[in-house]
Amino acid sequence: xxxxxxVRVGLATCGIAAGADKVFQALAQExxxxxxxxxxxxxCLGMCHNEPLVEVLTPAGESYLYTKVTPEKATDIARRHVLxxxxxxxxLFDDGHYLAKxxxxxxxxxxxxxxxxxxxxxxxxxxQAIAKALREMTPEQVIGELEKSGLRxxxxxxxxxxxxxxxxxxxxxxxxxxxxxxxxxxxxxxxxRSVLESDPHxxxxxxxxxxxxIGAREGYIYVRAEYPLAVKRLKLALAAARERGFxxxxxxxxxxxxxxxxxxxxxxxxxxxxxxxxxxxxxxxGMPRFRPPFPAESGLWGKPTSINNVExxxxxxxxxxxxxxxxxxxxxxRSKGTKVFALAGTITRGGLIxxxxxxxxxxxxFEIGGGIRSGREFKAVQIGGPSGGCLPASxxxxxxxxxxxxxxxxxxxxxxxxxxxxxxxxxxVAKFFLDFTVKESCGKCxxxxxxxxxxxxxxxxxxxGEGREGDLELLEELANSISRxxxxxxxxxxxxxxxxTLRFFRDEYEAHLYEKRCPAKKCRALIxxxxxxxxxxGCGLCNSYCPTNAISGxxxxxxxxxxxxxxxxxxxxxxxxxxxxxxx
Amino acid sequence: MEEQLHAAVAAILRQYDHRRGxxxxxxxxxxxxxxxxxxxxMEQIASAFGVPPVDVYSVATFYAQFRLKPPGRHQFKxxxxxxxxxxxxxxxxDCFERRLGIKEGxxxxxxxxxxxxxxxxxxxxxxxxxxxxxxxxxRVSPTRVDGLLLSFSLEKSRRExxxxxxxxxxxxxxxx
Ligand SMILES: Cc1cc2nc3c(=O)[nH]c(=O)nc-3n(C[C@H](O)[C@H](O)[C@H](O)COP(=O)(O)O)c2cc1C
Ligand code: FES
Numbered sequence: 001x002x003x004x005x006x007v008r009v010g011l012a013t014c015g016i017a018a019g020a021d022k023v024f025q026a027l028a029q030e031x032x033x034x035x036x037x038x039x040x041x042x043x044c045l046g047m048c049h050n051e052p053l054v055e056v057l058t059p060a061g062e063s064y065l066y067t068k069v070t071p072e073k074a075t076d077i078a079r080r081h082v083l084x085x086x087x088x089x090x091x092l093f094d095d096g097h098y099l100a101k102x103x104x105x106x107x108x109x110x111x112x113x114x115x116x117x118x119x120x121x122x123x124x125x126x127x128q129a130i131a132k133a134l135r136e137m138t139p140e141q142v143i144g145e146l147e148k149s150g151l152r153x154x155x156x157x158x159x160x161x162x163x164x165x166x167x168x169x170x171x172x173x174x175x176x177x178x179x180x181x182x183x184x185x186x187x188x189x190x191x192x193r194s195v196l197e198s199d200p201h202x203x204x205x206x207x208x209x210x211x212x213x214i215g216a217r218e219g220y221i222y223v224r225a226e227y228p229l230a231v232k233r234l235k236l237a238l239a240a241a242r243e244r245g246f247x248x249x250x251x252x253x254x255x256x257x258x259x260x261x262x263x264x265x266x267x268x269x270x271x272x273x274x275x276x277x278x279x280x281x282x283x284x285x286g287m288p289r290f291r292p293p294f295p296a297e298s299g300l301w302g303k304p305t306s307i308n309n310v311e312x313x314x315x316x317x318x319x320x321x322x323x324x325x326x327x328x329x330x331x332x333x334r335s336k337g338t339k340v341f342a343l344a345g346t347i348t349r350g351g352l353i354x355x356x357x358x359x360x361x362x363x364x365x366f367e368i369g370g371g372i373r374s375g376r377e378f379k380a381v382q383i384g385g386p387s388g389g390c391l392p393a394s395x396x397x398x399x400x401x402x403x404x405x406x407x408x409x410x411x412x413x414x415x416x417x418x419x420x421x422x423x424x425x426x427x428x429v430a431k432f433f434l435d436f437t438v439k440e441s442c443g444k445c446x447x448x449x450x451x452x453x454x455x456x457x458x459x460x461x462x463x464x465g466e467g468r469e470g471d472l473e474l475l476e477e478l479a480n481s482i483s484r485x486x487x488x489x490x491x492x493x494x495x496x497x498x499x500x501t502l503r504f505f506r507d508e509y510e511a512h513l514y515e516k517r518c519p520a521k522k523c524r525a526l527i528x529x530x531x532x533x534x535x536x537x538g539c540g541l542c543n544s545y546c547p548t549n550a551i552s553g554x555x556x557x558x559x560x561x562x563x564x565x566x567x568x569x570x571x572x573x574x575x576x577x578x579x580x581x582x583x584x
Numbered sequence: 585m586e587e588q589l590h591a592a593v594a595a596i597l598r599q600y601d602h603r604r605g606x607x608x609x610x611x612x613x614x615x616x617x618x619x620x621x622x623x624x625x626m627e628q629i630a631s632a633f634g635v636p637p638v639d640v641y642s643v644a645t646f647y648a649q650f651r652l653k654p655p656g657r658h659q660f661k662x663x664x665x666x667x668x669x670x671x672x673x674x675x676x677x678d679c680f681e682r683r684l685g686i687k688e689g690x691x692x693x694x695x696x697x698x699x700x701x702x703x704x705x706x707x708x709x710x711x712x713x714x715x716x717x718x719x720x721x722x723r724v725s726p727t728r729v730d731g732l733l734l735s736f737s738l739e740k741s742r743r744e745x746x747x748x749x750x751x752x753x754x755x756x757x758x759x760x
Contacts (some may be wrong), residue, residue, distance in 0.1 A: 014707050017720035048709030188666030190706035225612075225649050226705050228718065266608060267646030269703070283607035285646040342708060344667040350709030382666065418708075419668050432669050436703065442646075545726055547682040567677050575726050 002036040003059035007031065009083055010111055012044035012197040013229050014190075014351075019070070020052035026071035030078035036256035037082055043198020045111030046352035050093065053111075058083055060261060067093040098349055101330050101368055103330060104337045105352045106314045108460040110198035115233050118240035127246055129317035130208045134254040137320075139169065142213040146316070148324025150336030155181055155272075155309030156387065156414050157489070158335075161316075164306050167296035168214045171304035176216040179300065179307040180207055181277060182223040182230070185269035186385030187436060189416030192310035194352050195229035196223065199314070200237035204260065206313030208246065211258045219306040220262045222277050225267055234262055269386075269440035273488050274299075274307045276442065287442045288488035300471040309414065311340055331357035339412070345382075345419035348373045355400070360394040365419055366425070376421040380504070384413025386433045386440075387493035389500030390426060409500045411493070423523035426505040427512055431459040435495035441490065448491030451482040455498060463523040467513040472502060505519045521583050524568035528584050533558035535580035542572035542581065586624065592617055593625045602633045611644060620651040641720030656691045656698030658736055661715040671711035677701065679729040696740060697733075 002393060009015070024041065031039045036059075045053055047372075050067035054077060057063050065078055066088050073091060080476060081087050097123065104110075113120035121127070133142050138502045144160035153159045168176060180203060184192040196203065207219055223231055238260060241247045249257045263281055264523065271286040272278045278300045280286040299305025315337065319327045328336045335357040344350045348370030355364065361381055372378050380390045389410035398408045405412050420429070434456045443449045455478050458471050479495030486492045511517045518526040531551075536558040543551040543559060550566040555558030558580075561572070573581045596613045600606040614625050621644050630637040644650040662668075662677045672694070677699075681687055684697050686741060691698040707713050710722025 013705070013720055014710060014722075017707050017710055017713070048707070051710075166718075184668075184706070185703075187704035188708050189704070190708055193706035226702060252640055263609070264612060265649075266612065267649035268647050280608065281605060283604035283643070285643055344708035344711065385666065398737040416666070416708075418670065421671065424670060429670075432666065440703075442683060545679075547678065570672075570675055570728055572676055574672065 004036045005059060005082055006057040007037065007039045007078075008042045008057070008111070009039070009054040010043065010045050011041040012194060013227075014044060014048040014194075015051045015053065016229075018051035022071045023052045023054060023069050023074045026074040027078050028076055031082060031084060033443075034083065040114050040118070042112060043110050044194045044352060046107065046194070046354075047098065047349065048351035049349050055111075055274055056087070056421075058315055060241055061539065065093045067089050092373050097370070098353075098368060101359065101363060102354050103338050103356050104354050105318050105327070105330075106195060106202075106311050106340050107198070107352070108318065109202060110194065110352075114198065115198050115200055116236050118201060118237070118244060121199070125321065126201050126207055126317075129320040130205050130212070130246070131318055132207050133212055134252055134256055139213045139215065142209060142320065143169065145320060145324045146213075149315075149319045149327040150324070150331070150334075151312065151315055151327065152335065152402065153309055154311035154315075154414065155296075156356055156384070156412070158412060161308065164296060164308070165210060167294070168216075168304050168306040171297050173298070173302075173304045175218060175303060176214055177300045177303055177305040178207060178214060178216045178219040179274075179277065179281075179305060180211050180219070180221040181272065181274065181307055182227075182310045182311055183265050183272040184224050184227075184310075184414065185272040185440075186387075186414050186416045187269075188342070188344060188382070188385055188418050189414055191415045193224075193227050193230050193351060194342075195226070195310050195314050195340070197233055197430070199229075200233050201241065202314045202317055203310055204237055204241055206308075206316035207260065208251070208258060209316050210306065210308065210313065212256055216306070217257050217259070219258065220263055220264060220281055220300070221260060222263045222271070225264045231264060232261070237274065238262060239473060253424060268442075269436075270442045270488070270490050273490060276488070277307070278305065285442070287444050288490070290487055294504075301317045311415070321351045332399065332401045334403055335412075338575050339400065339415060341415045341417045343369050343417055343419065346373045346376070346421040346423070347371070347419040348474065357401045358399045360397050360399055361391065364400070364417065365396065369419065372419070372421045374423070376420055376423060378419070378421045378427065379424060380420045382410075382418040382420065382429065383416070384411040384496075385416045386418075387411060387489060387496055388413045389496050390420075390429060390504065391500070392504045395504075409496075409503060412497070423520055423522070425518055425520035426501040426508045427459065427463055427518075428520075428522045430498045430501045431456070431463055434459055434494070437490065437494040441494075445486045445488075445491050447482045447485035448487075448494065450521050451478050451485075452491070452494050454478055455495065456484075459498070462512050463508065463518070464525040465512065465516040471513060472506070472509055475502065524570075528563060528580050529561055529566060529568065529570070529573055530584065531559050531561055532580050535578050537578060537580075539577075541575050541577070545571045545575050547571065589618070589622065589624060590628065591746075593628045597629065597632045600644060602736075604633065604635070607633060607640070607643060608647075612652060613642070615650060615695075619655045620653055653691065654695065657696050658717055659700065660732075661700045661702040661705075661712070662688070663703070663705055663713040663715070664701045667708035668704070668709040668713055673712040675726060676712050676714060676724050676729060679726045683729065683733055699734070737738045 052069045054066040054069045151161045165365045271280045276286040276288040295305040441448045470545045538556040550562045628641045630640040664673045688701045714724045
């Protein structure tokens with residue numbers, strides 16, 4: 001035999017939630033102590049819909065991927081394939097479609113290496129980019145390479161990375177700081193979590209290169225508190241990097257000193273905004289401040305600071321090793337490289353994907369995502385979270401790049417891409433985001449604090465069937481004022497979900513407003529649940545779940561719903577196993 | 585009791601220097617130790633940092649992570665992020681509220697269960713998601729909620745001898 005067989009199990013949060021830790025234990029029971037077999041944990045392969053994932057690699061380099069593995073299946077795979085040499089064909093996954101259109105730069109190591117092992121990262125070419133930068137390049141050359149690459153910030157705004165670095169480098173103040181923004185607040189996005197859980201060293205290396213280019217000796221990683229596994233793996237990575245001399249003094253004998261501190265966020269969306277984030281690191285309430293001065297001039301503790309997103313940093317080592325031109329060959333004229341998206345919603349293959357910029361929404365949804373899960377009709381995508389917009393199916397051929405998306409009315413955002421079928425109510429979606437911004441507004445600007453509340457109240461009454469003549473115009477007027485009179489991106493973009501749905505789905509607003517009807521049958525006040533007596537077998541399950549005891553009947557006879565008591569929560573609809581509850 | 589609390593906070597305070605930048609990490613460490621931030625702890629931290637208590641309080645109330653009341657022995661965080669909202673997160677929250685007889689943000693009177701909401705834990709492809717004592721559960725259905733509560737209430741009655749019948753918190757879906 002010689003070279004070992006490698007068995008990899010994806011142990012990121014998604015995998016663990018699907019039971020991958022138990023699968024790992026089952027494999028360990030069979031394989032521990034076996035010669036020539038190496039069982040290891042990895043991060044996320046991106047196929048969240050198919051977790052838990054087990055990959056068997058033969059010494060000859062062939063890869064066999066098993067999906068939706070249970071502990072029982074794992075035992076079988078260990079015995080029949082790993083030890084017995086016969087792949088279990090029935091359970092193998094054909095990943096042709098899912099991966100064919102993808103290009104992995106940021107996710108180059110995700111799902112391949114053990115994120116808790118620095119040796120794995122080194123073996124995959126890790127820390128060679130910083131070595132190259134320190135030995136062969138001046139800081140200006142590093143920045144020049146980034147300029148050639150065309151890399152723009154992946155945190156949402158798309159500011160050219162090289163320019164941010166150059167401005168910070170040229171800024172006179174001392175010391176200088178760099179920050180990694182890992183606050184990932186868009187509720188429906190998980191790119192940064194996955195990168196940190198699957199390949200934390202790539203982010204550290206990107207930060208090292210940035211620090212060298214800018215002339216910073218100290219940096220911070222500000223990571224969201226809701227990501228405990230990412231925090232744990234970052235801590236391990238920092239300790240390992242320090243031990244091997246990639247962090248600390250005189251790194252790789254070059255005379256360059258740099259170290260990093262980890263800060264956990266505390267659950268405030270606005271702290272993803274760069275100036276608020278710095279306030280938070282300073283130990284204050286995370287409230288944004290006016291820019292200019294920009295952080296490059298006056299950031300953390302008033303010192304020049306460069307702040308970048310997780311994904312932005314993860315691109316950097318690849319660019320330094322492969323050259324800016326290699327990166328710029330992907331993408332479009334003004335949006336270079338690849339972008340990671342978190343695909344979720346009613347899509348068949350939800351998960352994490354990385355695609356060249358310029359790919360269309362249709363290609364993402366249908367060719368990579370496998371289309372709509374429910375077999376229903378594709379209705380819209382929401383891109384960019386609370387700052388973004390909903391694009392209708394008719395705009396599915398829009399290329400995914402900064403300019404095209406903005407022109408269509410959405411934004412690139414940080415990479416949340418939520419797919420909706422015709423069961424989604426667009427007024428409800430808009431209200432969802434407004435509820436979110438109302439909760440998360442820091443309260444500093446009047447329009448953001450109170451204007452969003454007014455918009456929320458209007459949307460509430462529209463979805464309650466109590467909308468008034470002129471409400472839609474009032475929404476638009478408020479939206480414009482809020483955008484103009486807010487200090488930070490949160491308020492400036494808060495009306496976007498409402499504006500885009502008003503633009504593309506105005507008929508749905510009108511149905512709620514004038515006909516008191518929710519076409520998607522989502523808004524509780526406008527729907528009725530009824531028992532279909534032909535389908536109901538009288539099992540009584542719905543009755544046991546009904547919070548208001550609105551359902552009554554005798555066992556084995558059709559039940560009925562008292563409309564006066566029903567609160568339209570939909571629990572009965574969800575628990576019924578016979579599709580005997582209908583909604584109108 | 586009060587002395588214990590004082591000692592616990594003092595031990596944490598000793599691990600940090602008291603520059604303002606360390607205020608959040610100290611609050612986080614205290615909450616990790618005590619489960620919440622009692623007023624006495626905030627006052628103690630304020631005097632160590634040399635700032636008025638209101639400064640500490642204003643920071644603690646700004647961030648959603650900090651609890652000013654003790655949590656339950658078991659803490660449920662129902663995700664109401666975008667994906668979970670679309671996939672029925674509210675139904676899951678309704679289910680918990682109904683079975684536990686409390687609203688989100690509250691704790692059952694016996695302090696057995698606490699209920700919170702969270703805006704996305706980053707497992708959107710598995711929506712709707714609930715975090716149960718730190719562990720992420722994906723694709724949670726109303727029946728799964730009952731299953732979870734049932735296993736916890738069994739655990740509770742095993743813990744408490746002589747066995748007491750369960751009420752309110754959990755129990756059979758057919759009982760309540
Ligand atoms: C309300 C709000 C929330 C934000 N949240 C994030 C976030 O979670 N992660 C992030 O990287 N950038 C976020 N940003 C953008 C940052 O302010 C900043 O532009 C970004 O971190 C810069 O990094 P980049 O140039 O690499 O994109 C947010 C901005 C606003 C206005
Ligand atoms: S929206 Fe619930 S995990 Fe992301």
